[in-house]
Amino acid sequence: MKILVCISNVPDTTAKISFSDGDTKFNKSGVQFICGPYDDYALSRAVELKEEHGGTVTVLNVGEADADPVIRKCLAIGADDAIRVDAEPSDSYFVAQQIAHIAQQEKYDLILMGRESLDFNSGVVHGLVGEMLGIPAVSPVMHLTIAGNTASLTREIEGGKQEIEATLPLVLGCQEPIAEWKIPSMRGIVSARTKPLKVVAPTGEALSTVEKYALPPAKGAVKMIPVEQVESLVDLLRNEAKVL
Amino acid sequence: MSVLVFAELENGQVKKSSIEAIYYGALVAKATQSTAKVLAIGASNSDTLSQLGNWGASEVLWLQETWDSAQIAAYAHALADAVAQEQSAFVIVAKSVLGDAVAASVAAKHKAALATNVVALPDHAAGVTVKRSIYTGKAFATVKLHTAVKVLSIKKNAVTPEANAGVAEVKHWQPSSNAANTGIKLVATHKASSTVALPEADLVVSAGRGLKGPENWGIVEDLAKALGAATACSKPVSDLNWRPHHEHVGQTGLKVAPNLYIACGISGAIQHLAGVNSSKVIVVINKDPEAPFFKAADYGIVGDVFEVLPRLTKALQ
Missing domain, CATH: 3.40.50.620 (HUPs)
Incomplete structure (x- = not known):
């Protein structure tokens, strides 16, 4: 089985978000970058499927050279090789186009990625890629097993879940608990240094551009209610906050 | 056009x-x-x-x-x-x-x-x-x-x-042609029977590890019922299987934007706040006055959820 895992290089979940250059650029200084947590789940499941069924796992990132440490970590976790499309991942359509372009050259049985990236949270790249390739895309997938040409999967929907059967090839957006996150072993880290990481030029253009960033307005001070007067909260919510 | x-x-x-x-x-x-x-x-x-x-x-x-x-x-x-x-x-x-x-x-x-x-x-x-x-x-x-x-x-x-x-x-209306069959087959749907769907809810009562165990969720559900609210939970609670995953609110869970979010026994880690920061009004109930969630709240009560929640429910009825 040939699996492509698309990963994003994103600020750590605890990173303080700020902008520079007149609020037109993300301020990377002092920010730790990680493989998107949802992408990490996708990669872990891909490595498990390879162990179970044989085959290869290729990691794909659309990003600049500063994404290489995160790509190497994915190789250390168990991917066989990696491709980096050398470009800023400027919008969902642009990223999807790169993935579809590569998938058209190499036929993959499964294209896995996180349900959304942790920076722009668009959650549409899997859907765009599926449409571009003319194959089904399903998200967010919580369980995935493969038997022959058939995938059995569970995805989350509002207030519950759906069990779905589908035929490969497929594009899937993944989330927990599809697999346990894997920590790279010492052997994995050493072998990752020599695994192939191919850098390729991008194709096509983005359809949207960010003009400006902004932070949310600061929250006002909290109004503390003494525990003896718990009941007064109801009145405050009704008449002051007007939410009841 | x-x-x-x-x-x-x-x-x-x-x-x-x-x-x-x-x-x-x-x-x-x-x-x-x-x-x-x-x-x-x-x-x-x-x-x-x-x-x-x-x-x-x-x-x-x-x-x-x-x-x-x-x-x-x-x-x-x-x-x-x-x-x-x-x-x-x-x-x-x-x-x-x-x-x-x-x-x-x-x-x-x-x-x-x-x-x-x-x-x-x-x-x-x-x-x-x-x-x-x-x-x-x-x-x-x-x-x-x-x-x-x-x-x-x-x-x-x-x-x-x-x-x-x-x-x-x-x-x-009819489309001019039919879509090709994609081979996607729905085998089963499992949906919670809760009356209020969390993603659409205007009022949400959410609880965390401060509830000490799934057997104590009755007081959360009672408050939610009195308000007509949906129930939600923090990531540790869903990880421990105290509550189903689709109730998990936070950075890697559901992002909600209700008019009122009441957080009970949730400390307010930055990952949890990311899932609720679009709420109009946030109420935090926690016995630890140092809980970081108070900094993101509009109203706060330092107190024991086991005492505060039933009193709130009663005041609403």
Whole structure:
């Protein structure tokens, strides 16, 4: 089985978000970058499927050279090789186009990625890629097993879940608990240094551009209610906050 | 030219989030001197659909198919066809599992710029720009859309719908061709029987590890019932299997935007706050006065949830 895992290089979940250059650029200084947590789940499941069924796992990132440490970590976790499309991942359509372009050259049985990236949270790249390739895309997938040409999967929907059967090839957006996150072993880290990481030029253009960033307005001070007067909260919510 | 809104039906009714999308679409239509049309797919009735005129829809294209929500390709095929027939400049969906999936497919079919998590009406001053939530609610981006067709997935509370008496013309509608079979087969759907769906809820009562165990959720459910609220939980609670995963609110779970979010026994880690920071009013109840959540709250009570929740419930009844 040939699996492509698309990963994003994103600020750590605890990173303080700020902008520079007149609020037109993300301020990377002092920010730790990680493989998107949802992408990490996708990669872990891909490595498990390879162990179970044989085959290869290729990691794909659309990003600049500063994404290489995160790509190497994915190789250390168990991917066989990696491709980096050398470009800023400027919008969902642009990223999807790169993935579809590569998938058209190499036929993959499964294209896995996180349900959304942790920076722009668009959650549409899997859907765009599926449409571009003319194959089904399903998200967010919580369980995935493969038997022959058939995938059995569970995805989350509002207030519950759906069990779905589908035929490969497929594009899937993944989330927990599809697999346990894997920590790279010492052997994995050493072998990752020599695994192939191919850098390729991008194709096509983005359809949207960010003009400006902004932070949310600061929250006002909290109004503390003494525990003896718990009941007064109801009145405050009704008449002051007007939410009841 | 038109603005086309994709409306989701549930038990014959238009989902609340779709009403917001229709109202949003009507305001976009007004700003661009065009009309707001709705594509509704599923079982319903003409009376219900004609009432969408109250929210600004001039016409409803009604496709009476009862596809399950896993048939994304069928929904997307129909919507993309309607976009072509109606020459829509804007396609509006409400953010949901189905809505975002359909939006992505339609954007790819029409090579249209796509913005999700949109929080405000478009600005038409120089081209078309929209404000969207990014970094899990920790920031916003103003995004310029460069294509003739623009697809927007709007977040809850992007607009506050106000009804104005109106009647939409309901037309029975069919796509010009059928979608190819994608081989996606829905085997089973498991849905919680809770009365209020969390993603759409205006009021949410959420609880964390401070509840000490799943057997203690009765006091959370009682408060939620007294309020007519949905229940939610923190990530540790879902990881421990005290509550189902679809109730998990936070950076890697559901992002909610209710009018009122009551957090009980949740310390307020930055990852949890990321899932709730779009809430209008936040109430935090925690026995630890140093809990970081108080800094993000509008109202705070330092106290034991086992004492505070039943008293609140009683005060509401």
